[in-house]
Amino acid sequence: MSGSNEILEEFVQGEYKYGFTSDIESDTLPPGLNEDVVRFISTKKGEPEFMLEYRLKAFRHWLTMKEPHWAHLHYPLINYQNISYYSAPKKPKEIKSLDEVDPELLRTFEKLGISLLEQKRLSGVAVDAVIDSVSVKTTFKESLSKLGIIFCSFSEAVKEHPELIKKYMGSVVPYTDNYFAALNAAVFSDGSFCYIPKGVRCPMELSTYFRINSAGTGQFERTLIIADEGAYVSYLEGCTAPMRDENQLHAAVVEIVSHADAEVKYSTVQNWYPGDKDGKGGIYNFVTKRGICLGNNAKISWTQVETGSAITWKYPSVILKGDNSVGEFYSIAVTNHMQQADTGTKMTHLGRNTKSTIVSKGIAAGKSNNSYRGLVKVNRGASNARNFSQCDSLLMGNNCGAHTFPYIEINDNSAQVEHEATTSKIGEDQIFYCNQRGIDTEKAIGLIVNGYCREVLNKLPMEFAVEAQKLLAVSLEGSVG
Amino acid sequence: MLEIKDLKVSVEGKQILKGLNLTVKKGEVHAIMGPNGSGKSTLASVIAGKEDYTVDGGSITFNGKDMLELSPDERAKEGMFLAFQYPVEIPGVSTINFLKTAISEIRQYRGLPPMEAKDFLKVLKEKQKVVEIEANLTGRSVNEGFSGGEKKRNEIFQMAMLEPSLAILDETDSGLDIDALRIVATGVNKLRTKENAFVVITHYQRLLEYIVPDFVHVLYQGRIVKSGTRELALELEGKGYDWIKKEFSELAV
Ligand SMILES: Nc1ncnc2c1ncn2[C@@H]1O[C@H](COP(=O)(O)OP(=O)(O)OP(=O)(O)O)[C@@H](O)[C@H]1O
């Protein structure tokens, strides 16, 4: 029989199950980035002048910036001139019905488990699918529009609702915010837009699926969600990418505005290709996600399940501006093989009686590195601010790393901040205990990991939770010998 | 049912079991006693298949099958159950969900269809009664925050649910109050049939007043040095282990 640690040491490749490429004819710009490329994208999309100007300002600003390297991540320098900044599935321009959608593309979505067809109506999820950079189809648009809800591609919103775009775009994540946000603002090609009017509770989950398909392209999507006073929406985001040897760049921006008494729940299951077990290929995921609780009693809740990407750099944050506003961050981040994740949140308390909750569950396996980085900031005058943070790390085997970087900045004496952190190893005793009850090691790990993540999984909408549980099991498949 | 022959086991180079023999037939209850550190838990763990131990020689067969060839979960699926001396906690996994998973795995192994939810609930209620365990305990995460006694009782509850043909109870009585001891023992007695067998590891003859063993063995320095009936347990209670140790060291010379 083998030594005591071996059971946890051997890492076999749980194969990435979404790694097919689709044979879709696409319209791709050659690699390279300059003002002409920015203009090309804008022209290609038939954008109004204000948008082009915004892009150019962002691009010029980006040129003055340096790629940040403060995160606990190691990767070779990215050559931004080697990336293609635009790739669109060729055929459909204006899609009015599903018949016009490239059947290959529909098959892609079916493989992903997203059916754009009517059956989706039954499950009550409205889907906007973004492949490479272009939004392909938004289902349920009409039934939503009866309630005054706008749910469409970002490009469409630029044309149809320029006043909303002008008012809100960049209001939470300005292009000056960081290197990747600036890049995104310059070259973003599509994404989703969502506006819930005053007092409306969105009757269904809104969902966007992102998929990178073409080789050598970057994906830079932008999402903007606005919940007007007293509105409510639950938004889901799923991501996959094919297996490729080279790394691909993904730099998205998500902005959420929650007005007084409004609530936005944003759930992500991120499953970009993580690279193979030796660290070849995989998505570089540099994402800026931020929401603002603009009015009193506003609420924003981020829930994320991060299992994919070779590199993850992501800090979904909340600015608690309105009094009594609430920010939440629930996260599961799994890294296996050579994956690296530096993820966490920033809760900025500006209003009075604001409350934030952070629950982070990191799981590291293989030779991966998993870091939690979080900032809780209470400004002067944000009286009675409260934060509770809990950061747990679970290690599988002896070759992975878990790190916690909690930053706390308190400028008001009435603040109450609680921080709890634990690091544990998945116990061989726990596995043996399960084994002894007839549960094999693979299943035992799934059970233990799902149990460990319970608090976060419980925050996900039902069907998403089931998907996430499976994904956790798949991501850690073969992680034990 | 269970046949252990000349079993030699070491851990980290240190020999713990030094040629142990034990035969358990169905319908029987065997008690194993012996001083601390004599190798009782080691024996239980090795039978169940814990990886930390190296089997240097001997054999373990269960219903004619070579257990040393099987993984721990396969041994369990073959009908072997170990009530742990120190049950572990599994946060976030309810005992109910845990048992559901276990039962479906075991049934699948035996080529049986999955148990229907309503049947499962029926059995659950029944067995909760048998071991008088509170429903709220089974709804909670496996052993998380349980008191020592509650953990032990949960082991017996799981045993009742899984209906093993051989159950090894490793000091299930220690940490139990007098009432709980009686309840657990009564539970075990209710679960006794002609078809199954129990190996009860204990330090106290009190448990054996409730669960009456057919045989009592004394494990000392990695071997079974004395076997007898109930009376042996009484004798040990009165005299301690010194006389055994003495007899054994004379024997060893
Ligand atoms: N994993 C291990 N590593 C090192 N030594 C071990 C290990 N497991 C058991 N031992 C040693 O083997 C010997 C037998 O231990 P075991 O737990 O089987 O005794 P026991 O008879 O169950 O004792 P108790 O009555 O105290 O429960 C002890 O000396 C113990 O320290």
Ligand SMILES: [Mg+2]
């Ligand atoms: Mg013991």
